[in-house]
Amino acid sequence: MNNLYFKLFWTFLKIGAFTFGGGWAMISIIEREIVDKHRWINKEEFLDLLAVSQSLPGILAVNISVSIGDRLRGLKGSIVAALGTILPSFLIILAIAVFLTPDIIKNNPVVSKIFMGIRPCVVALIIAPVLSSARAAKITWKTVWIPIAVAVLIYVGCSPIVFIIIGGLGGYLWLSHKQKLAHDELNKRNNDNDRQ
């Protein structure tokens, strides 16, 4: 068994087993495992993979694992990473469905208390990558309004898809405009040189 495949599977198994509160809560754990510990990808690249994962339909946690697995080891890597992410919740839910009734879990005071502690922690695990990603993406005082506006507008009920489309389109127009300006500048300088 190839060592990296095993490492990839084990890493995403841990991630799958400790993702509470949706795909966004994984980011802190993935960042620590993939970016800080194994150094498989750098921070900026991680943010780009997140952008791809969020822009496509489906389960965010699976999308993130597929894109990272594919980035590291192609198709086989993505299958290994996706299975690692899915397996813990699959086994746990299957065990509950086969052996328990929902009421045993729902009304268990011990489980409830543990989750009253975990839930606010999960919120913190989502706030932390906001700040670290902002640093990695080199967000400045001039661009900080974009994430703030997006966050507030989604909070009040706007659809995330709208901002993904605006962001992608806006980024493309901005970069092609910038390149055109640079191009014009170069032409102008060349013309001036020719004249001299």
Added chain:
Amino acid sequence: MTVYLKLIWAYLKIGLFGFGGGYAMLALIEREVVAPGWITKQMFTDIVAISQMTPGPIGINSATYIGYVVTGSVLGSIITTLTVTLPSFLLVLYASHYIRRHRESTVIKGIFAGLRPVVIGLIASAALLLMNKQNFPDYTISIAICAASFCLVYFTKIHPIFIICLAGLVGLIVY
């Protein structure tokens, strides 16, 4: 046999049209599995509650649970779980390859330059949406747990998984 085909069709749709992840997908899942009468409204509410109390994405949790309950077999839950992940699996693979091939193009570079600040906003909105009564039932201990967890994950090298376990332990002791 037909029930398997119907399940596959329903979960392909959920996997293909479920945007926004997690709780945003709930309405779609409900329409696809409660409306045909496979499970009752009460069972659906139970699945959501269980998903909140177990790790893993809610899309996977509900697929596994409903696959087992509807067919009464483990095979059913394997099929629904794999089916719900298949459409996005293929889409992400295709998109990743396309992007890698055109990495240096103005279009791809520009799109990502624009998406980066948006994605940060998306993560921030997820955090904002979770700052609700359900996650912070009191305004004292829960906020303290959140603040302490933030400091540990942001300023120290302590592993987030350890911090989650610690928070669960604190919850068990203080509540």
